[in-house]
Amino acid sequence: xxxxxxxxxxxxxxxxxxxxxxxxxxxxxxxxxxxxxxxxxxxxxxxxxxxxxxxxxxxxxxxxxxxxxxxxxxxxxxxxxxxxxxxxxxxxxxxxxxxxxxxxxxxxxxxxxxxxxxxxxxxxxxxxxxxxxxxxxxxxxxxxxxxxxxxxxxxxxxxxxxxxxxxxxxxxxxxxxxxxxxxxxxxxxxxxxxxxxxxxxxxxxxxxxxxxxxxxxxxxxxxxxxxxxxxxxxxxxxxxxxxxxxxxxxxxxxxxxxxxxxxxxxxxxxxxxxxxxxxxxxxxxxxxxxxxxxxxxxxxxxxxxxxxxxxxxxxxxxxxxxxxxxxx
Amino acid sequence: xxxxxxxxxxxxxxxxxxxxxxxxxxxxxxxxxxxxxxxxxxxxxxxxxxxxxxxxxxxxxxxxxxxxxxxxxxxxxxxxxxxxxxxxxxxxxxxxxxxxxxxxxxxxxxxxxxxxxxxxxxxxxxxxxxxxxxxxxxxxxxxxxxxxxxxxxxxxxxxxxxxxxxxxxxxxxxxxxxxxxxxxxxxxxxxxxxxxxxxxxxxxxxxxxxxxxxxxxxxxxxxxxxxxxxxxxxxxxxxxxxxxxxxxxxxxxxxxxx
Numbered sequence: 339x340x341x342x343x344x345x346x347x348x349x350x351x352x353x354x355x356x357x358x359x360x361x362x363x364x365x366x367x368x369x370x371x372x373x374x375x376x377x378x379x380x381x382x383x384x385x386x387x388x389x390x391x392x393x394x395x396x397x398x399x400x401x402x403x404x405x406x407x408x409x410x411x412x413x414x415x416x417x418x419x420x421x422x423x424x425x426x427x428x429x430x431x432x433x434x435x436x437x438x439x440x441x442x443x444x445x446x447x448x449x450x451x452x453x454x455x456x457x458x459x460x461x462x463x464x465x466x467x468x469x470x471x472x473x474x475x476x477x478x479x480x481x482x483x484x485x486x487x488x489x490x491x492x493x494x495x496x497x498x499x500x501x502x503x504x505x506x507x508x509x510x511x512x513x514x515x516x517x518x519x520x521x522x523x524x525x526x527x528x529x530x531x532x533x534x535x536x537x538x539x540x541x542x543x544x545x546x547x548x549x550x551x552x553x554x555x556x557x558x559x560x561x562x563x564x565x566x567x568x569x570x571x572x573x574x575x576x577x578x579x580x581x582x583x584x585x586x587x588x589x590x591x592x593x594x595x596x597x598x599x600x601x602x603x604x605x606x607x608x609x610x611x612x613x614x615x616x617x618x619x620x621x622x623x624x625x626x627x628x629x630x631x632x633x634x635x636x637x638x639x640x641x642x643x644x645x646x647x648x649x650x651x652x653x654x655x656x657x658x659x660x661x662x663x664x665x666x
Numbered sequence: 667x668x669x670x671x672x673x674x675x676x677x678x679x680x681x682x683x684x685x686x687x688x689x690x691x692x693x694x695x696x697x698x699x700x701x702x703x704x705x706x707x708x709x710x711x712x713x714x715x716x717x718x719x720x721x722x723x724x725x726x727x728x729x730x731x732x733x734x735x736x737x738x739x740x741x742x743x744x745x746x747x748x749x750x751x752x753x754x755x756x757x758x759x760x761x762x763x764x765x766x767x768x769x770x771x772x773x774x775x776x777x778x779x780x781x782x783x784x785x786x787x788x789x790x791x792x793x794x795x796x797x798x799x800x801x802x803x804x805x806x807x808x809x810x811x812x813x814x815x816x817x818x819x820x821x822x823x824x825x826x827x828x829x830x831x832x833x834x835x836x837x838x839x840x841x842x843x844x845x846x847x848x849x850x851x852x853x854x855x856x857x858x859x860x861x862x863x864x865x866x867x868x869x870x871x872x873x874x875x876x877x878x879x880x881x882x883x884x885x886x887x888x889x890x891x892x893x894x895x896x897x898x899x900x901x902x903x904x905x906x907x908x909x910x911x912x913x914x915x916x917x918x919x920x921x922x923x924x
Binding site for chain 1: 723725744745746749750754755757761762763764765766770771773774775776777778780781782783784787788789790791792795797798801834837838840841
């Protein structure tokens with residue numbers, strides 16, 4: 339981990355500790371908890387997109403598998419939430435290997451196509467296998483998770499828990515990037531031929547990071563299930579996978595902090611849009627929640643046109659430019 | 667041309683052929699390279715020189731023939747596997763990892779000489795890993811070897827072109843190869859830089875590393891080579907010491923386009 343990332347991580351931890359002192363409203367804490375889930379998935383996805391140069395349009399499905407593994411194993415088999423989370427991680431790793439091994443051997447974006455198909459298959463399975471998943475009506479009564487025998491009952495406790503997991507996720511990602519394996523990944527993103535000529539096994543590296551990024555998604559899904567205590571196929575459609583990719587791209591895929599920023603911004607955006615609805619109504623514009631998707635599309639388009647390296651990089655450049663102006 | 671394989675040969679190509687569609691790029695090339703030597707491969711543009719490098723390093727599979735390195739057949743091996751056997755290479759026109767620092771570029775070269783996996787990579791910060799410190803130190807030593815130590819923290823893509831060349835060689839040397847293939851190491855260098863490159867190649871030879879280079883700069887080739895191979899239309903048309911090749915009428919004809 340490098341100095342700047344350590345500083346960022348410490349700042350994040352301080353912010354997380356401080357936020358519940360200011361925000362006591364359970365609704366807003368809930369929004370921030372969902373934000374944490376998206377952050378976790380996006381950190382993993384960023385390792386894949388920004389460092390291995392591959393796109394997955396199926397990370398929503400890995401979130402779903404993590405959530406359903408937790409939901410099914412705890413409710414029907416009575417497993418403890420932690421054991422079910424572990425099982426979810428193992429299942430997702432195996433599934434990711436099955437999807438990744440054949441597609442990542444090929445050059446080009448075959449993984450994107452394979453994962454897109456995979457995401458729809460998982461969504462259909464979640465709807466159709468009623469005996470296992472509860473079908474469209476979903477699974478009820480998923481237990482809450484406990485830490486050292488202490489059940490996380492309040493939103494504030496769950497807020498701390500989920501952001502602690504995000505911090506661990508960041509810590510792991512930064513360690514990985516600045517290690518032998520991470521250098522191999524960044525190298526193959528720079529030039530696959532050069533990396534191979536130095537003995538980096540390109541296929542193995544891509545598969546490993548794909549599995550790791552899927553594990554991030556599985557943990558996120560599992561935590562989602564233990565927080566809302568109820569899952570149905572609704573949130574796990576293909577559009578959710580696309581939204582995750584959008585978050586990473588908007589924030590900036592070449593930097594973990596970029597993906598993190600994108601996940602935070604786009605997770606909070608619906609809240610801003612819904613509060614903006616009232617003002618728009620005063621101006622005589624009837625804003626519907628359905629329009630959210632148009633706003634997302636517009637944001638992605640504008641970012642790709644004007645800040646192709648993402649919001650995070652754009653902010654950094656703006657700050658540097660501002661400093662230069664002041665110095666003059 | 668059936669030479670008995672002598673103990674002194676590190677690399678042998680036997681009847682190597684490479685066909686792209688209908689174009690024959692390498693046409694029955696048979697040649698052996700002596701351990702510890704500096705061999706230059708010359709020939710007009712499009713003669714198949716770089717293709718030969720790509721065949722040796724596994725980036726292209728040969729259409730026919732056999733490539734043997736230290737008694738091992740390389741034919742169907744992947745590039746990363748061939749690198750692990752001790753063959754390093756550079757690329758025509760330099761291929762760095764431009765976003766990474768100069769030092770990190772060379773640290774990637776230590777990949778095969780270290781073994782931390784994805785789990786220990788993720789759990790422990792790099793400063794707490796001994797292997798990471800060792801990789802860093804060894805990479806600095808290789809940067810020193812090519813004279814780039816002072817640029818260690820610079821972004822590789824921002825280096826002047828001549829230094830990028832040197833960096834690419836440092837990175838290739840970091841895998842501790844027995845054989846290094848340099849694809850046009852002096853292309854784009856000014857005369858002063860070319861002299862430094864010649865000295866570096868001499869220094870590499872002194873490390874007991876066999877060097878094969880493709881080069882157009884004849885002064886450099888004549889200066890540093892023990893042996894010169896001349897290729898045209900994928901065929902060997904000249905083979906010998908720099909002096910004999912220079913006077914070979916076939917070679918002169920190929921270069922003058924007769």
